[in-house]
Amino acid sequence: MTDTATTTDLFSKFDPLIEQRRALLSTGLTDPFNLVMEKVLSPTRAICNGRETILLGTYNYMGMTFDPDVVAAGKLALDDFGSGTTGSRVLNGTYAGHRDVEAALREFYGMDHAMVFSTGYQANLGIISTMAGKGDYIVLDIDSHASIWDGCKMGDAEVVPFKHNDIEAMEKRLRRIPEGAGKLVILEGVYSMLGDIAPLKEMIAVAKAHGAMVLVDEAHSMGFIGPNGRGVAEDQGVLDQVDFVIGTFSKSVGTVGGFCVSNHPKFEILRLVCRPYVFTASLPPSVMHTAATSIRKLMHAGDKRAHLWENSRTLHAGMLARGFKLGTQTPQSAIISVIMPDLERGAAMWEALLHEGLYVNLARPPATPAGMTLLRCSLCAEHTAEQVQTILGMFERAGKAMGII
Numbered sequence: 001m002t003d004t005a006t007t008t009d010l011f012s013k014f015d016p017l018i019e020q021r022r023a024l025l026s027t028g029l030t031d032p033f034n035l036v037m038e039k040v041l042s043p044t045r046a047i048c049n050g051r052e053t054i055l056l057g058t059y060n061y062m063g064m065t066f067d068p069d070v071v072a073a074g075k076l077a078l079d080d081f082g083s084g085t086t087g088s089r090v091l092n093g094t095y096a097g098h099r100d101v102e103a104a105l106r107e108f109y110g111m112d113h114a115m116v117f118s119t120g121y122q123a124n125l126g127i128i129s130t131m132a133g134k135g136d137y138i139v140l141d142i143d144s145h146a147s148i149w150d151g152c153k154m155g156d157a158e159v160v161p162f163k164h165n166d167i168e169a170m171e172k173r174l175r176r177i178p179e180g181a182g183k184l185v186i187l188e189g190v191y192s193m194l195g196d197i198a199p200l201k202e203m204i205a206v207a208k209a210h211g212a213m214v215l216v217d218e219a220h221s222m223g224f225i226g227p228n229g230r231g232v233a234e235d236q237g238v239l240d241q242v243d244f245v246i247g248t249f250s251k252s253v254g255t256v257g258g259f260c261v262s263n264h265p266k267f268e269i270l271r272l273v274c275r276p277y278v279f280t281a282s283l284p285p286s287v288m289h290t291a292a293t294s295i296r297k298l299m300h301a302g303d304k305r306a307h308l309w310e311n312s313r314t315l316h317a318g319m320l321a322r323g324f325k326l327g328t329q330t331p332q333s334a335i336i337s338v339i340m341p342d343l344e345r346g347a348a349m350w351e352a353l354l355h356e357g358l359y360v361n362l363a364r365p366p367a368t369p370a371g372m373t374l375l376r377c378s379l380c381a382e383h384t385a386e387q388v389q390t391i392l393g394m395f396e397r398a399g400k401a402m403g404i405i
Contacts, residue, residue, distance in 0.1 A: 020343075024343070024344065024347055029347055029348065029351055030049075030351050030354060032347055032350045032351070032362040033362070035048060035049075035354075035359065036048070036049075038050070040065075042066055042382065043055070043058070043060045043063035043064075043065050043066055043254075043380050043382040044063070044380050044382050044383050044384075044387060046359070048354070048359060049354070051357060052357065053354070053357050053358065053359050054357060054358050054359070054387060054390065054391060054394075055359050055380070056358055056359060056360050056377045056378060056379070056383075056391060057359050057360040057361035057376060057377065057378050058359075058378060058380070059220070059250065059251045059378050060251075060252075060254060060378070060380050060382075061220075061223060061224050061251055061252045061308065061334045061378065061379070061380060061381065062223045062224060062252040062253075062254065062298060062301060062304055062305075062308070062380070062381050063254070063304070063380045063381045063382030064252065064253060064254030064255075064294045064297070064298070065254040065255075067254070067293075067294065067297065069293050069297065070254060070255075070290045070293045070294045070297070071290070073289040073290050073292070073293040074255075074286040074287070074289055074290040075286075076289065077097060077285045077286040077288070077289035077290075078285075078286045080285075081095055081097070081285035081286075082285070083284060083286070084281070084284045084285075085281060085282045085283075085284065085285070086281065087281060087282065088278060088279065088280065088281060088282065089116075089271070089277060089278075089282045090271060090272065090277075090278050093281060093282030094282065095282075095285050095288070097285045097288030097289050097292065098116060098282060098283070098285075098288050100288065100289075100292045101116055101257075101288045101289075101291045101292040101295065102114040102115065102116055102259075103292075104291070104292040104295040104296050105259055105261055105295060106261065107295075107296070107299070108228075108229075108230070108295050108296075108298065108299055109230055109239075109245060109261045110230075111245075111261045111262060111263050112262070112263045112265075112267070113261065113262045113263070113264070113267040113268060114259060114260070114261045115259060115260050115261075115267070115270060115271065115274075115277065116257055116258070116259045116283070116288075117257065117258040117259060117260070117276065117277060117280075118256075118257060118258070118280050118281065118282065118283050119248070119250070119256065119257065119258050120147065120219055120246070120247065120248025120249070120250060120257070120258035120259075121146075121147040121150075121258065122258055122276040122277075122280065123147075123246050123247070123248070123258030123259055123260055124145070124147035124148050124150075124151045124217065124246055124258070125147055125150055125151045125154060125276045126151070126260075126270075126274040126275065126276035126277050127151070127215065127244055127246060127260045127270070127274065128148060128151030128152060128154075128155055128184070128186065128215065129151045129152075129154035129155035129274075129275070129276070130155065130270060130273055130274040130275070131155070131184060131213070131215075131244075132152070132155050132157035132182065132184045133155050133156055133157055134156045134157065135157075135158075135181065135182065136155075136157040136158070136181065136182035136183070136184065137157060137158045137159075137160060137177045137181055137182065137183050137184070138152050138155075138157045138158070138159050138160065138183075138184050138185075138186060139160045139161075139162065139170060139173045139174055139177075139183065139184070139185045139186070139207075139212065140152070140159065140160075140161055140162070140185070140186040140187075141161070141162065141164055141165065141170075141186070141187060141188065141191075141198070142161045142162060142163060142164055142369075143164045143188075143191050143193065143369050144161075144186060144188065144217075145188065145192065145217065145219075146367070148186055148188075148217065152186075157182075157184070160173045160176075160177070161173075164191070164369065165196070165198055165199060167199060167202050167203055167206060170185070170203060170206060170207075171206045171210075174206065174207065174210040174212060175210070177210070183207075183210065183211060183212035183213065184212060184213050184214075184215060185203070185204075185207040185212045185213070185214050185215070186214075186215045186216075186217070187200060187203055187204075187214070187215070187216050187217070188216065188217045188218075188219075188220075189216055189217065189218040189219075189220065189221040189225065189231045189232030189233060190218075190219075190220035190221045190225070190232060190332070190333040190335065191220075192219070192220050192335060192376075193327070193337060193363060193367070193368050193369055193372075193374060193376070194327030194328060194335075194337050194369065194374075195220075195327055195328055195332060195333045195334070195335030195336055195337055195376075196327065196328050196332050196333070197221075197225075197232050197332045197333060198232060199236075200216065200232055200233050200236050200238055201236040201237065201238050204233075204238050204241050204242065205238075208241060213243040213244070214241065214242050214243050214244070215242075215243065215244040215245075215246060216231070216232075216233050216242050216244070216245055216246070217246045217247070218230070218231030218232065218233065218245055218246070218247050219246070219247055219248045219251055220251060220333060220334075220335065221235075221333065222247045222248075222251065222252050222253075223251070223252025223253065223298045223301070223305075224252055224305055224308055224333075224334055224381075225333065228299065229252070229298050229299070229301060229305060231245070231247075233245065240263075243262060243263075243264060244260055244261075244262050244264075245260065245261045245262070246258070246259070246260050247259050247260075247261075249287075249291045249294075252298065253291055253294045253295060253298070254290070254294050255287050255290045255291050255294065256283070256287060257283050257287060257288075257291060301381075304381040305381070307381050308334055308379060308380070308381040309331075310385075311334075311379045311380075311381070311383050311385075311388050312331040312333070312334055312336065312379055313331050314385070314388050314389075315331075315336055315377065315379060315388055315391065315392065316328075316330070316331035316336050317331075318388075318389075318392040319336065319338060319392070319395065322392065322395065322396050322399065322405055323399075323405040324338050324339075324395065324399065324404070324405060325338070325339040326338060326339065327339060327374065334378060334379045334380075335376060335377065335378055335379075336376075336377045336379070337363075337374045337375070337376045337377070338360075338374065338375040338376075338377065338395075339372055339373075339374060340372075340373040340374065340375060340404070341373075341404070342373055343364050343365075343373045345373075345402060345403075345404065346362060346364070346373035346374070346375060347362060348402055349375060349398060349399070349402045349404055350362040350375060352398035352401055352402055353375070353394060353395070353398045355398075356394040356397060356398055357394065358391060358394045358395075360375045360376060360377050361374075361375070361376040361377075361378070362374075362375060362376075363375075363376050377391075
């Protein structure tokens with residue numbers, strides 16, 4: 001008879017985080033990662049903890065979540081097609097709405113091909129892991145999103161990171177890759193932690209000079225940045241040089257889902273070989289109809305884009321004037337990150353803002369670059385000029401009370 005072996009607790013690796021969380025909450029602090037919105041009133045207001053709260057941390061950049069046409073399209077699709085497909089896109093999971101939203105994406109970007117995934121995370125996971133495999137090389141910005149890193153890991157390519165937004169460092173990495181090897185350069189238009197943009201024009205020129213294909217994640221710029229809202233690549237005049245654009249519906253489009261658009265003539269084969277596309281259920285028809293309606297409305301949203309830029313400039317200038325340290329010297333996107341001294345004071349400032357009636361995102365390591373704690377503000381085209389001034393007042397009061405300014 002053998003003795004029972006001692007079970008190794010697989011949770012033990014999380015003990016430092018568990019202790020950090022316990023210490024933070026033992027002070028009586030509201031859990032910043034467990035907020036419940038009891039009722040959402042509009043793209044910019046909700047009831048949180050029983051009180052009306054201004055939303056400044058939702059990525060609802062263009063305010064499409066309550067657009068009457070978008071909501072109506074979803075309701076009609078629920079009546080006509082039911083609540084879900086219960087199947088993969090390659091089996092029974094392609095309805096008319098799935099094809100229509102891909103058509104809307106082709107129209108929006110002016111590209112030949114579009115492929116919709118169930119989330120933006122899956123879009124990166126699927127495209128990256130399928131396109132770059134064993135023997136290939138991926139050159140990517142060190143600050144890339146978790147979904148990009150996970151796509152690299154799943155695909156088993158050689159991963160070569162470079163310093164954030166450093167063109168020279170990127171070129172050095174490309175120069176060392178063996179001649180004839182497959183190369184994929186991965187960049188983001190807007191980096192979501194600090195809200196800064198990439199020098200895509202220069203970086204794409206370097207990538208192409210070294211024979212690399214280019215993937216740009218425009219999750220945080222689609223709908224807002226660029227003359228037609230196509231993102232930073234459009235704004236910098238290099239969209240036609242990008243091989244793959246990845247995006248999401250959970251930001252400016254106002255629903256859920258992810259996508260990739262491309263002009264590559266062989267692109268459609270991905271529908272048969274991309275595992276995160278083949279082996280997951282497709283999005284509900286109601287989501288597809290809301291997304292298609294929203295995307296087509298974003299094609300003609302120039303006034304909204306202009307107002308959102310005005311909001312961004314006003315909030316950025318106002319925060320600097322009040323003495324806050326920000327992630328960028330100038331407003332570069334709809335994201336304005338306020339740098340906190342440490343996690344404890346960042347969490348206290350987050351709670352002070354919540355008591356003021358303002359919700360922002362508390363972002364902490366390891367998600368943030370350089371070990372920073374951030375209060376991340378995501379502006380919306382539906383925020384009024386008056387709301388922006390109210391927000392500045394809330395930050396000033398909370399900042400002084402917490403000793404941040």
